[in-house]
Amino acid sequence: MPPLAEAGLWRAVIAAAAGRCQCRGTCGTTHDKDGGRCPAVHGTYQTRHGRSWVRLLAAPAEPSALLLPAHQAAALPKRELAAWCAHCHDATHRTAANVRQAAAPAAEPDALFDL
Template sequence: MNRTPPLGDNGGLWQAVMAAAAGRCQCRGTCGKNHDKDGGRCPAAHGAYLRHGAPPVRLLAAPADPDGLLLPAHQAAALPKTSLAAWCPACHDATRRTAHKARQAAASAAEPDALF
């Protein structure tokens, strides 16, 4: 497994998150896939190839809580490493989209119906 951190990894935070995740995406279905074939956890590992001809997977260290994925970058960057998880780009993006749609639905349900 390639443990090369992304540019700008401050103080080894990315490496600490990857070590805690054993270099594997920690998604357990929040992306919309159940990952049943892989024991309920995404099979993407940092530096591995998921299919022939695809680039190697580069895991992200991002908030573990799906709602945390909607935080502004400066707030997400201030989270402690215990609040972060390893995400493959596909699971990260799908989970973020799902959380955004849920937030929009909750906001529109809370707004009163307008006549005009």
């Protein structure tokens, strides 16, 4: 997926987050050991979630907004964006998608096949 924000906006979002993922448990992890906030810091090496370098994303802060099409998410103002590590972003996105799917009305059977 292409970057959500231009470089200047990305830098502003990451700076406002002090270079740290802003997830406070929407990913399904309580982050209790870290004061309730994800400990992932941009540019550091993490041993959790696959041993890799942390690269923070600027993405919608509201979990349900993570489901927006890319062109709508890219138009969000800075105040509606947050810094996310890949693990928290992906887990929160999955949770939001599952909530949306569960809230969707059940599909009616196709009348063409009613007997």
